[in-house]
Amino acid sequence: MRRFLSALWAKLSNRPLALCDSGDVDGITSAALFLRKYPNGVVVLAAPSEVNRSWWIKRFFWTFVADLPCQVRSL
Numbered sequence: 001m002r003r004f005l006s007a008l009w010a011k012l013s014n015r016p017l018a019l020c021d022s023g024d025v026d027g028i029t030s031a032a033l034f035l036r037k038y039p040n041g042v043v044v045l046a047a048p049s050e051v052n053r054s055w056w057i058k059r060f061f062w063t064f065v066a067d068l069p070c071q072v073r074s075l
Contacts, residue, residue: 007044010041010042015038015040016040016042017042017063017064018030018035018038018041018063019044019057019062019066020043021045021048021066021067023048027066027067034064041063
């Protein structure tokens with residue numbers, strides 16, 4: 001629920017929003033690089049299995065998606 005609220009807040013405040021894999025170093029590094037480029041951005045960390053079964057993750061348009069082998073909408 002907290003990740004959903006963070007993502008919703010980012011969208012409502014027009015901040016960059018990233019979705020990254022939480023299960024390995026590549027995903028965490030991608031999230032860190034995103035925050036370095038967009039210090040006011042919001043990162044949501046999720047495992048690929050969570051992304052596949054989550055209705056709200058699939059409905060958001062993401063500014064940046066990294067290290068996830070699943071289909072989500074990004075700009």
